[in-house]
Amino acid sequence: MSVDAFFDRLRRDGAEDRLVKVSGSVRFDIRGERGLRHWRLDIDRGRLRVTEDDSPASTVVTMSEQTAEAMVAGGMNGLAAINRGEILVDGDLALALRIGRLLPAANARHGGGGT
Amino acid sequence: MRDVPGTVSCIDGNTFVVSDSSGDIEASSAAPVGLFAADTRYLSRWVLTVDGERMTALSVDDSQYFEVAFFLVPGGEVDYVQADVSAIRRRRIGADLVEVVTVFNYGESDLDLTVGLEVDADFADIFEIKFDAGTKVGERYAQVTPDELRLGYRRGTFQREIVLTASEPATFTPEHLHFPIRLAAGSSWTVEVRAEMRALRPDGVDLRSGPRALRPDASTLPDSVRAWVAAAPTLDTDSPVLRQVYERSLVDLAALRFAPLSLGGATVPAAGLPWFMTLFGRDSLLTCLQALPFTPSLAPTTLRILASLQGARTDDVLEEDPGRILHELRYGESAAFEEQPHSPYYGTVDATPLFLVLLDEYERWSGDAALVRELEQEARAALAWLDQHADLTGAGYVSYERRNRSTGLDNQCWKDSWDSISHADGRLPSFPRSTCETQGYAYDAKIRAARLARTFWDDPALAERLESEAASLYDRFNREFWLEDRGYYALALDGDGNPVDSLSSNIGHLLWSGIVPPERAGRIAAHLMSPALFSGWGVRTLAEGQCRYNPLGYHTGTVWPFDNSFIAWGLRRYGLTDEAGRIAEGIIQAAGFFEGRLPEAFGGFDRRTTRYPVRYPTAGSPQAWSSGASLLLIRTMLGLEPHEDHLATRPALPPAFDRITLLDIPGRWGKLDAFARRRPAS
Numbered sequence: 001m002s003v004d005a006f007f008d009r010l011r012r013d014g015a016e017d018r019l020v021k022v023s024g025s026v027r028f029d030i031r032g033e034r035g036l037r038h039w040r041l042d043i044d045r046g047r048l049r050v051t052e053d054d055s056p057a058s059t060v061v062t063m064s065e066q067t068a069e070a071m072v073a074g075g076m077n078g079l080a081a082i083n084r085g086e087i088l089v090d091g092d093l094a095l096a097l098r099i100g101r102l103l104p105a106a107n108a109r110h111g112g113g114g115t
Numbered sequence: 116m117r118d119v120p121g122t123v124s125c126i127d128g129n130t131f132v133v134s135d136s137s138g139d140i141e142a143s144s145a146a147p148v149g150l151f152a153a154d155t156r157y158l159s160r161w162v163l164t165v166d167g168e169r170m171t172a173l174s175v176d177d178s179q180y181f182e183v184a185f186f187l188v189p190g191g192e193v194d195y196v197q198a199d200v201s202a203i204r205r206r207r208i209g210a211d212l213v214e215v216v217t218v219f220n221y222g223e224s225d226l227d228l229t230v231g232l233e234v235d236a237d238f239a240d241i242f243e244i245k246f247d248a249g250t251k252v253g254e255r256y257a258q259v260t261p262d263e264l265r266l267g268y269r270r271g272t273f274q275r276e277i278v279l280t281a282s283e284p285a286t287f288t289p290e291h292l293h294f295p296i297r298l299a300a301g302s303s304w305t306v307e308v309r310a311e312m313r314a315l316r317p318d319g320v321d322l323r324s325g326p327r328a329l330r331p332d333a334s335t336l337p338d339s340v341r342a343w344v345a346a347a348p349t350l351d352t353d354s355p356v357l358r359q360v361y362e363r364s365l366v367d368l369a370a371l372r373f374a375p376l377s378l379g380g381a382t383v384p385a386a387g388l389p390w391f392m393t394l395f396g397r398d399s400l401l402t403c404l405q406a407l408p409f410t411p412s413l414a415p416t417t418l419r420i421l422a423s424l425q426g427a428r429t430d431d432v433l434e435e436d437p438g439r440i441l442h443e444l445r446y447g448e449s450a451a452f453e454e455q456p457h458s459p460y461y462g463t464v465d466a467t468p469l470f471l472v473l474l475d476e477y478e479r480w481s482g483d484a485a486l487v488r489e490l491e492q493e494a495r496a497a498l499a500w501l502d503q504h505a506d507l508t509g510a511g512y513v514s515y516e517r518r519n520r521s522t523g524l525d526n527q528c529w530k531d532s533w534d535s536i537s538h539a540d541g542r543l544p545s546f547p548r549s550t551c552e553t554q555g556y557a558y559d560a561k562i563r564a565a566r567l568a569r570t571f572w573d574d575p576a577l578a579e580r581l582e583s584e585a586a587s588l589y590d591r592f593n594r595e596f597w598l599e600d601r602g603y604y605a606l607a608l609d610g611d612g613n614p615v616d617s618l619s620s621n622i623g624h625l626l627w628s629g630i631v632p633p634e635r636a637g638r639i640a641a642h643l644m645s646p647a648l649f650s651g652w653g654v655r656t657l658a659e660g661q662c663r664y665n666p667l668g669y670h671t672g673t674v675w676p677f678d679n680s681f682i683a684w685g686l687r688r689y690g691l692t693d694e695a696g697r698i699a700e701g702i703i704q705a706a707g708f709f710e711g712r713l714p715e716a717f718g719g720f721d722r723r724t725t726r727y728p729v730r731y732p733t734a735g736s737p738q739a740w741s742s743g744a745s746l747l748l749i750r751t752m753l754g755l756e757p758h759e760d761h762l763a764t765r766p767a768l769p770p771a772f773d774r775i776t777l778l779d780i781p782g783r784w785g786k787l788d789a790f791a792r793r794r795p796a797s
Binding site: 018020021074077079080083084085086088090094097098100101103 | 270271272273274315316317318320322419423424427428433444446450451452453458459489492
């Protein structure tokens with residue numbers, strides 16, 4: 001799934017059961033070849049509104065387009081990426097982690113070999 | 116990995132420093148000495164010299180966990196005659212390290228001296244030290260300016276840095292801080308050196324600024340500790356050792372509080388020094404349970420943080436499933452680059468049911484219905500995990516088998532070392548394994564969640580389903596785990612459903628969970644108190660006579676104070692007060708040999724043989740659930756149980772204690788007191 005497809009899906013769904021107790025706003029600043037793109041997610045007790053604007057939000061998540069693609073494809077650990085400085089979260093990290101739960105389970109990784 | 120005797124430590128949450136007795140740090144690859152924060156060693160060398168000469172401590176004052184003072188003279192202990200020069204090195208740790216060095220000249224002539232600090236930072240991840248492994252992939256750097264020395268480590272966007280500054284003019288080099296001083300006869304000179312530890316993002320923002328903002332100045336620490344101790348109930352007793360243990364435990368729990376990096380500043384207990392200075396699901400949940408009557412503020416933050424990191428996907432490296440509560444969260448380089456699976460690692464079979472147990476027990480004490488409603492979704496997800504992801508054999512039990520075959524844990528119960536689960540003849544059972552105590556936790560979790568569903572979630576249908584599932588688990592467990600010829604429960608069932616027949620301490624937890632029919636409780640208690648299991652200090656993890664028994668085996672013969680505290684609580688649940696009292700008495704008396712600080716574990720040797728509890732070589736100390744053990748034992752002796760808006764007390768003191776009074780026990784009743792006097796033996 002691409003980043004656009006991920007936000008389109010959220011926009012289409014318009015609501016998310018897993019966020020019924022959550023209210024807040026998160027802006028994603030994604031830097032790619034086409035420059036800086038903004039996605040803004042407003043959550044009101046589970047209702048979602050997705051816009052492409054750069055107005056202030058209570059939580060801002062900044063990453064490269066490459067990292068964003070890896071996240072929506074389910075192939076990257078968000079907390080590890082935050083820890084190594086690849087994803088920057090300003091504001092409410094707990095809210096960002098809740099949004100992280102919406103990422104698809106596709107490409108789930110499987111255990112390593114060895115003993 | 117090895118333990119280093121003679122070390123002095125100083126801690127505040129997951130920031131800590133371990134040095135030798137003079138305050139110096141000379142780290143070797145495998146020794147956990149150094150200055151640490153967020154699972155990273157920020158100083159691997161920190162050696163004080165005066166005119167090039169090392170210092171020796173005449174005495175050390177480490178009576179406060181967050182500061183230590185070393186009283187020093189130059190040279191080695193043996194060649195000390197009478198020094199004109201002496202020094203006090205006062206170290207204080209908060210979010211960062213502050214060290215104040217005062218040099219005295221008690222001689223008759225003026226002196227020109229050079230005070231030096233030798234410095235190095237290897238930025239080793241705690242796992243590199245634990246496993247004595249790993250070469251650094253990234254690059255170290257040093258930047259010297261007239262006012263500071265910066266030592267750093269960079270690997271891609273991952274950057275850690277320590278900045279050293281001083282209050283007095285200094286010469287900085289990449290390896291030293293030098294202070295040339297003139298010290299008149301009879302005078303002294305003081306410098307304050309600060310070591311600020313940073314976890315830098317590429318835009319220069321420090322991830323540690325959140326935790327640092329909580330504690331802007333290390334000098335606020337004493338107030339914070341005083342407030343913490345003052346908020347806890349006041350203990351009055353005839354037993355000096357119980358008083359000592361109680362005070363030590365409260366202070367150590369304060370010491371282990373930490374705010375996980377960027378999680379909003381709420382504090383949770385770190386598990387233990389030096390290897391476990393981070394968030395563990397099981398350890399933090401059990402510590403909160405132990406501490407509920409004393410320091411209830413730990414529980415809601417722990418529940419919220421564990422809820423916010425609850426599993427949502429299926430990931431075989433992290434062993435994540437939807438609804439699963441985490442095992443371990445780390446911030447070091449190995450976690451950041453997913454060389455270790457701790458971002459977070461979910462390989463625990465019991466944290467999820469224990470999350471539900473704590474949520475219920477916390478409400479019973481606090482009356483905090485809002486939290487139960489706030490975490491309804493997470494609690495339901497935890498229940499779903501028990502049903503949908505934990506039953507790996509289809510036999511209706513909570514079981515485990517690691518999916519991360521390179522770095523995952525073999526055993527995902529509290530005894531998580533590789534050889535902890537074995538048959539009496541020493542054979543290791545097949546996977547998936549279903550350990551007995553986990554079934555007790557699951558049973559208890561369902562019973563308690565049923566109460567939450569009925570009372571707070573307006574879902575009587577769920578409550579009935581949970582009660583019916585708990586009842587069938589109770590029947591099945593008592594049929595299939597019970598070894599009638601032995602008179603105890605199997606330690607586990609193996610992958611084919613065959614019982615693992617070792618006699619172990621795990622059966623004691625079953626009493627706590629209430630999954631034991633009353634008519635069997637006496638036989639379980641008899642085993643727990645038998646010479647094979649009871650050492651005189653406490654119940655051994657594995658009984659004498661089992662093939663793998665070793666009094667110094669980590670989970671195969673040592674005595675764990677936390678384990679014993681839950682066993683004692685279980686014995687009281689079944690009215691077995693004498694047995695509970697013997698355990699409380701033994702563990703608290705053992706604490707007297709550790710200056711009131713119960714270690715993670717101690718040797719399982721017979722008390723009559725050794726007369727003292729033998730130190731276990733790599734035991735963590737302080738260890739949160741060992742500090743919590745003495746608190747739970749006090750609760751057990753006083754028989755404290757919340758009933759609606761009342762606190763019931765049914766004291767039963769063992770012979771070692773004549774009187775225990777606990778004043779201002781916080782809860783939904785406000786504050787209440789409990790009084791206990793020992794009844795003379797009849």
